[in-house]
Amino acid sequence: MSSEKKQKASVSEARRKWEEGTLAKGVQRLGLSESPIEYYTPEDVAEHDFLENVGFPGEFPFTAGRHAIPVHIPMWGRGKQLGGGKTIRHAFGYSGYGTAEDMREFYIQRGKTPSRGGGPNIAFDLPTQTGYDSDDAMAEGEVGRVGVAVDTLRDFEIIYEPFVGDMELDRIASNWTINATANIIIAMYAALAEKRGIPLDKLRGTPQNDILKEFVARGTQIFPVKHSMRMTRDTITYCTEHMPNLNTISISGYHMREAGATRVQAIAFTFANGIAYFDAAIEAGLEIDQFVGKTTFLNFGGGMELLKEAAARRAARRVWAKIMRDRFHSKNPKNWIYKELGGGLCGYWPMTIQRPLNNLVRAAVGAAFAALIGEPPACEPPYDEPLGLGHSIEARQLAADASRILMEECKLSDVQDVFAGSHYIESLTNQYEQEMFDVLREIDEMGGALKAVESGWMKDQVIKSAWEHQTRLRTGEDVQVGVNKYTEEDEIEIRIPRTSPYKAERREDAEGRQIENLKRLKAERDDSKVQACLQKIENAARDDKANLIPFFIEAVKEYTTAGEICGVLRSVFGEVH
């Protein structure tokens, strides 16, 4: 008998004795019918092979970490030094409100702070996200509300005015949370760069551009799935050729998890969507290793059962590595990881409006667990997330300090993947890997993510899971402190001041100012040129082989509005919501 087998046999025997002896006595002494806690041994990871299942950080199967040294370590502080000693300032601080002028002012003020921020991480208002101009009847009451209004290139020119000198477009990375209209925003950035004389291949940024999850969970889709996927194909093929430093997509599990998907569904659906995008690019003639390095992931959301979240993330690394190596036959191991900045593991949905300061604890513990698996200890979200749009300055400070404490005082990032070898976590990691592959197989059998999204299956699954969770909360099976338990009269509600980083009065009159700006611009531009551009877009849209982005660039330079472009596309592609 090998020594390993001998060890397992003796563990099995010892466990039986423990269960019948020490554990049984404990259960009896406390008057319980069975043990309320679990204990895992090598038996639970019977087939465990360290090199095969875990290995070393930055190497297949990446269970212990996607990078040898997690990317947040060199980025901690401000900006990243590239090989040539040049600093790239990363997109920072998701924000957006009002008009382009309001955002310009916001970035000027941010630039004066000691941290100086980084590239803009822009939130767009809903009319911009759904392809309506600020003066469209559909936009009434929504302009500049959940983000900044961008109707034309003029708005982008104004937003980016503070980004000059050592913050010039080739020195910063931007982030744009935009999906259905992502290619129009990319076109505006390209046009802006051309006007400033910055070569397109120097541009860095990340559009979210993940349309499939919009159908499932976020709801800003405009065009039917087929045409939406064509737009994604256009991004990947155009950028691979002309903007090789721009990320093309940020494939997101977060929104599906927030909408109610289980942790396994959120990760498996994200990967299924990723597979569909990659298939589209390959069908357009690209090789996997040509474009996949510029595809990124947002994240997979999270939840408060943090041991399970940690295991699910470890499983996700392994599942994706296998997809890239075995399904797409990627030759470059650097491309076997999902590119993601990472963040806390608790997600946003566990945050409660009741006793909101408790959210700081929730997010900080989520950040600690992120650190334990080698992800950045991002204390997300700021505690006042459920209290309304826009985190307060106080909440952001508390979140930033929590991360700093975890990393610099607790030194939680000094060891990578402390869970490697834990019988419980390894066993759970194996289980989740299996479950994720099961979901992926189910989706493959129905014809892939396109079909799973188009038929509504993916969305139905999310709603079903959300309802099951709500039912557990209603029955008290799942606990939320201060919500469905510990709500007696003597429990106190603690509130602290909340200062908005935005000027509220500007948000109130943003719609009027933006419509005025648009009216003025429309009067100044050359309408015949605009109409000619729109006609070209219409013709190109009818030709499925054509890439629309060059036509968008041409059009936005003439100050054609995003709404006008989308109007044409709506007439050709049809519309869904």
Add this chain to the structure above:
Amino acid sequence: MNDARKIRILVAKVGLDGHDKGANLVALALRDAGMEVVYTGLRRTAQHAISAAIQEDVDAIGISILSGAHMKVAEKVVALMKKEKIDDKLLVMGGVIPEEDIPKLKDAGVAGVFTQASTYEEMIEFIREGVRQRRERETRA
């Protein structure tokens, strides 16, 4: 006698907000409580919601909104309800709505406003009671 009739309610997403977890779950909870629920789907105009309410002959209208555009949406919906003479129907709203806006919405004509802090039980009870009172008034008239 009318009280035995099942409550019919329209759940509507008005405006551009695409977050529909709340609307979906509330629709399921109301159905679970024995109501007949008609859900509009995403990105509807106020006019669409009101037309659907008339066509489906509902007792109550529930609007879900998380984008901060609730004041404008409420104004539009209430104005249309008056215009179409269905302002006797119960109008409720739910979503991420700051506390300070709740009295303003009520002044504008929204009977009940629910937030993340509300329970399904509170909503169900409020709708049942509101519809019962309206049916009583109708019978007396």
